[in-house]
Amino acid sequence: MGNREWRASIGVVGAGGLCWGVAGAVHLGFVRTNGVRRSGWSLADGGGWYEFAFIVGALVTMYSAPGLLRRSEWWPALSLTAxxxxxxxxxxxxxxxxxxxxxxxxxxxxxxxxxLANRLWGRHHPI
Structure with a gap:
């Protein structure tokens, strides 16, 4: 497997994890947590794996998306679609x-x- 194939595989895993985490957030909903030292928003009880998938998937997708969209080939962009x-x-x-x-x-x-972004913009600005 070459660099393109690895990048596309990582893109599928990252985008899949991100979207799976979003699905869990939609299902469970957000709750406000108030603590002595910190307060914020998180998923309801039982949403730990969804939060983990959301954060790691977002980081992996943000890292791999520019390399997937700015290619002369069209097929690596399909990993985000998958x-x-x-x-x-x-x-x-x-x-x-x-x-x-x-x-x-x-x-x-x-x-x-x-x-479509790869077709209309990425092919003209490859990295």
């Missing part, structure tokens, strides 16, 4: 309410936009 498909399936498996459909629609739009 990750979005994982997210759409995950969020719709967790529920069918309006918030689930909104999240699934947003993920589907991002999944469609990734190859």
């Amino acid at each position: 990750g979005a498909v994982v997210g759409v399936v995950s969020v719709l498996a967790l529920g069918q309410g309006p918030r689930y459909w909104v999240a699934a629609s947003a993920m589907a739009l991002v999944g469609v936009a990734a190859p």
